[in-house]
Amino acid sequence: KQEVTQIPAALSVPEGENLVLNCSFTDSAIYNLQWFRQDPGKGLTSLLLIQSSQREQTSGRLNASLDKSSGRSTLYIAASQPGDSATYLCAVRNQFYFGTGTSLTVIP
Amino acid sequence: ETGVTQSPTHLIKTRGQQVTLRCSSQSGHNTVSWYQQALGQGPQFIFQYYREEENGRGNFPPRFSGLQFPNYSSELNVNALELDDSALYLCASRMDRGHAEAFFGQGTRLTVV
Numbered sequence: 001k002q003e004v005t006q007i008p009a010a011l012s013v014p015e016g017e018n019l020v021l022n023c024s025f026t027d028s029a030i031y032n033l034q035w036f037r038q039d040p041g042k043g044l045t046s047l048l049l050i051q052s053s054q055r056e057q058t059s060g061r062l063n064a065s066l067d068k069s070s071g072r073s074t075l076y077i078a079a080s081q082p083g084d085s086a087t088y089l090c091a092v093r094n095q096f097y098f099g100t101g102t103s104l105t106v107i108p
Numbered sequence: 109e110t111g112v113t114q115s116p117t118h119l120i121k122t123r124g125q126q127v128t129l130r131c132s133s134q135s136g137h138n139t140v141s142w143y144q145q146a147l148g149q150g151p152q153f154i155f156q157y158y159r160e161e162e163n164g165r166g167n168f169p170p171r172f173s174g175l176q177f178p179n180y181s182s183e184l185n186v187n188a189l190e191l192d193d194s195a196l197y198l199c200a201s202r203m204d205r206g207h208a209e210a211f212f213g214q215g216t217r218l219t220v221v
Binding site for chain 1: 114143198210
């Protein structure tokens, strides 16, 4: 059974810092991996989608990498801003399995 | 703006009642999935529909059922509501081809009292 883990559960950083969020999965048959952000009480906003055959994707200040052999993906956020404060979730296998998220707070 | 809309945004029901939640997908997205998200948890997959047929189901009892219509709308029905059904319910749609990106609605907050 696929399990998706996100550590840490919460992270607080000063504005301007570069940061990395982690997503681990136990089964490498993932089809794809998608990163989302979620603001409190809201739906999910898609950030990046990486297909199983890809190694990374970039969008603006965000870069996501995928290493299936180690069962890991990282989301890199450059020059963090207070508006980046949200919960970040990863999902694998056509969004069937989700992690529990990392709650990010960027302090002005 | 994801092009996926859900209604209602909030709902309060009494234990034992039945509820219907609605979702309107992006045009051209024939796959719709429903999720339950408890506070502080990641979304849990309930089921998925493709061209009006259920083609995947998570670990949810049969009192959770769904429908998908040809006009890209869909429903989640929950019978015999329990207190633990209180959660944010999310729907997501995606294109058929390959392993595509999913787009989520804003969710329906269901409270069972």
